[in-house]
Amino acid sequence: MNIEQLHSQYKTSLKKENRLIRFYQILIFIVFFSSWELFSRMRWIDPLIFSSPSKVWHLFIKKLGDGTLLSHSGVTLFETVLGFIIGTLLGTILASLLWWSPRLSKTLDPYLVILNAMPKVALGPIIIVAFGPGFPSIISMGAIISIIITTIVVYTAFREVDPNYLKVLQTFGATRAQSFREAILPASFPTIISTLKVNVGLSWVGVIVGEFLVSAKGLGYLIIYGFQVFNFTLVMLSLMIIAFFATIMYQLVELLERKLIKD
Amino acid sequence: MSFLKIQDIHHTYFSNQTAATALADISLDIEKGEFVSFLGPSGCGKTTLLSIIAGLFPPTSGKILLENNPLKADSDFSIGYMLQQDYLFPWKTIEENVLLGLKLIKKNEGLEKIKTLKLLSDVGLGGTGKLYPRELSGGMRQRAALARTLAVDPKILLLDEPFSALDYQTKLKLEDLVFEILKSFGKTAVLVTHDIGEAIAMSDRIYLFSAKPGRIYKTFEVPDELRELTPFHARNHPHYSALFQTIWKELESLEY
Numbered sequence: 001m002n003i004e005q006l007h008s009q010y011k012t013s014l015k016k017e018n019r020l021i022r023f024y025q026i027l028i029f030i031v032f033f034s035s036w037e038l039f040s041r042m043r044w045i046d047p048l049i050f051s052s053p054s055k056v057w058h059l060f061i062k063k064l065g066d067g068t069l070l071s072h073s074g075v076t077l078f079e080t081v082l083g084f085i086i087g088t089l090l091g092t093i094l095a096s097l098l099w100w101s102p103r104l105s106k107t108l109d110p111y112l113v114i115l116n117a118m119p120k121v122a123l124g125p126i127i128i129v130a131f132g133p134g135f136p137s138i139i140s141m142g143a144i145i146s147i148i149i150t151t152i153v154v155y156t157a158f159r160e161v162d163p164n165y166l167k168v169l170q171t172f173g174a175t176r177a178q179s180f181r182e183a184i185l186p187a188s189f190p191t192i193i194s195t196l197k198v199n200v201g202l203s204w205v206g207v208i209v210g211e212f213l214v215s216a217k218g219l220g221y222l223i224i225y226g227f228q229v230f231n232f233t234l235v236m237l238s239l240m241i242i243a244f245f246a247t248i249m250y251q252l253v254e255l256l257e258r259k260l261i262k263d
Numbered sequence: 264m265s266f267l268k269i270q271d272i273h274h275t276y277f278s279n280q281t282a283a284t285a286l287a288d289i290s291l292d293i294e295k296g297e298f299v300s301f302l303g304p305s306g307c308g309k310t311t312l313l314s315i316i317a318g319l320f321p322p323t324s325g326k327i328l329l330e331n332n333p334l335k336a337d338s339d340f341s342i343g344y345m346l347q348q349d350y351l352f353p354w355k356t357i358e359e360n361v362l363l364g365l366k367l368i369k370k371n372e373g374l375e376k377i378k379t380l381k382l383l384s385d386v387g388l389g390g391t392g393k394l395y396p397r398e399l400s401g402g403m404r405q406r407a408a409l410a411r412t413l414a415v416d417p418k419i420l421l422l423d424e425p426f427s428a429l430d431y432q433t434k435l436k437l438e439d440l441v442f443e444i445l446k447s448f449g450k451t452a453v454l455v456t457h458d459i460g461e462a463i464a465m466s467d468r469i470y471l472f473s474a475k476p477g478r479i480y481k482t483f484e485v486p487d488e489l490r491e492l493t494p495f496h497a498r499n500h501p502h503y504s505a506l507f508q509t510i511w512k513e514l515e516s517l518e519y
Contacts, residue, residue: 164350171317171344172364172415182363186354 051233056240059233073241076207076218079135083142084203084249088196090143091150098151099158099184100176116152120145121209133214141210142203149202150195157191158184193257200249204242265292266451267316267419272325274311284476285311289325291470291479293419293451298442300454300462300469302510304518308477309455313421316453317344329418343417345425349408351396357383357407358392364415379414386410386440402433409441413448420445420452426461438465438494459510463503464494471510473517481513 033053039045040052047055063069098105124141131137165183174182211220219238226234272289275282285308293299301309315322318334327334329341351360359366361383365375383392386406388399396404405425412420422441426434442465445452456462462469467490473480483506489497497503 162350164346164348165352167319167344167346168350169363169367170319171342172367174367178367182367183352186352189354 048230049232051236055233056236059237063237069237069241072218072222073245076211076220076242077245079138079210079218080142080203080207080245081249083139083207084146084199086139087143087146087203088150088199091147091195092154092192094147094151095154095158096180098155099180105155112148112152116148120148121206124209124213128210128213133216138207138210138214138218142206145206146199146202150199153195154188154192157188161187189260193253193260196253196256197250200246200253204246208242266295266297266330267293268328268331269293269312269316270326270328272312272315272322272327274308274315274322286315286322287476287478289477289479293453295451296449297468298445298452298454298466300456300466301472302456302459302462302469303472303477303480304474304514305457307472307474309472310423311477313344313423313453313455316419317342317421341418343412343415343420345408345412345420345422347424348428349396349401349404351404351407351411353396355395356392357388357394357396357399360396360407361392361411361414363411368415379410382410382413383407385444400433401429402437405429405437406440409444413444418451420450422452422454424456427456427458435495441465442494459507459514460498461494463489463506463510464497469510471513471517480517483510
């Protein structure tokens with residue numbers, strides 16, 4: 001027995017384990033969709049309500065062909081990405097302002113608690129009346145749902161940065177802005193990234209609810225429309241497209257995380 | 264006129280319930296190129312005094328004059344401060360860390376940069392500039408922190424127990440390194456420590472503090488024979504143990 005042999009043995013066992021996990025993941029996927037198809041065909045579940053993968057697929061091809069799916073998905077994706085970016089950015093900026101002025105943060109504290117506890121989607125009707133039934137309202141919904149929680153989480157991260165880093169900067173005569181740039185912000189990157197991950201999900205919620213309410217365009221509209229005309233194949237299709245895009249967005253955030261955080 | 268003059272410093276910490284006096288009647292003079300230590304039990308206000316000298320916060324009363332001028336925290340770098348731990352920024356390379364002070368005054372290019380990188384090899388860290396702090400050992404990191412402090416060419420160095428978090432062997436080596444570098448640059452330094460041996464081995468003069476409130480209880484002049492030796496060799500000198508015993512007894516009497 002030499003070391004090299006043991007090492008290669010270890011590597012094979014590691015590879016085997018990974019392959020096994022991948023196998024189970026694919027298995028779950030196949031079992032889920034084939035039993036859905038089977039149950040629906042055998043009428044063990046109501047095909048009118050639960051549709052079936054083959055029907056969803058055919059609808060997908062058809063809607064892709066006439067271009068409606070692309071335009072609806074495009075609208076929703078655009079609104080979500082924008083809502084996500086605006087929400088995260090404004091939340092981080094607000095957190096920076098709170099850090100900048102401890103007096104402001106103490107003053108605003110009870111209001112932040114109230115705003116955070118408030119279900120933001122309940123503001124939907126007011127937002128739509130204020131901004132009109134279109135893009136701006138839906139993007140605001142996507143943003144507003146994540147602003148306050150981002151502010152709170154990021155501000156907490158700012159405050160938890162080891163004060164000794166600030167002491168080091170202070171002995172070099174750093175200004176508050178320099179301390180923020182050199183220590184507070186970079187030390188909080190891991191937290192900001194993890195709020196990004198949460199915000200991906202939240203902004204989808206905001207945008208879909210916004211589209212429910214406005215009911216003009218987008219995947220949220222397709223879901224509501226499908227529900228009203230009892231076309232659940234359309235509802236299922238929209239859900240799958242949402243799941244697909246949400247996953248892609250999440251993966252992009254993870255990519256950003258690997259780029260930004262070197263540890 | 265002394266280089267650093269500390270006059271009648273009083274400091275009281277206020278909180279809602281209490282007003283705790285940390286320092287009372289502190290007056291002392293430090294000459295250029297001297298190495299002095301503040302020694303004392305915990306809670307004697309030695310770190311508070313160091314922070315006040317560093318300009319991190321103003322004392323309740325009293326004043327501090329450096330070369331006859333009052334101190335300001337944001338003036339040009341009169342003060343270098345070294346903490347118990349290295350506090351290198353983990354997301355910056357060693358080089359970026361060491362250049363931090365210069366970057367803040369926008370002097371991190373050209374000649375200043377070359378000088379700083381030379382400093383890095385002076386502390387025995389040549390070739391590590393592109394590494395991140397996590398890739399270095401504790402002793403190396405504290406040496407990088409020393410280079411960072413020296414990079415801005417401070418007039419006086421404040422050392423807040425910078426060796427206390429290191430293992431004994433590393434500590435002895437680093438004491439020698441700091442001692443030699445400070446002597447070769449002719450820097451004035453103030454060391455806060457609770458380690459009697461370290462204070463004797465490194466300094467020219469030792470101020471022993473008593474607690475509650477912090478006062479200067481006694482001053483010890485380190486004999487010339489010890490001053491000239493490096494800390495490591497000073498520890499083996501016969502005068503060392505004599506002074507150690509004296510200070511030990513004084514410390515004992517303070518703690519009852």
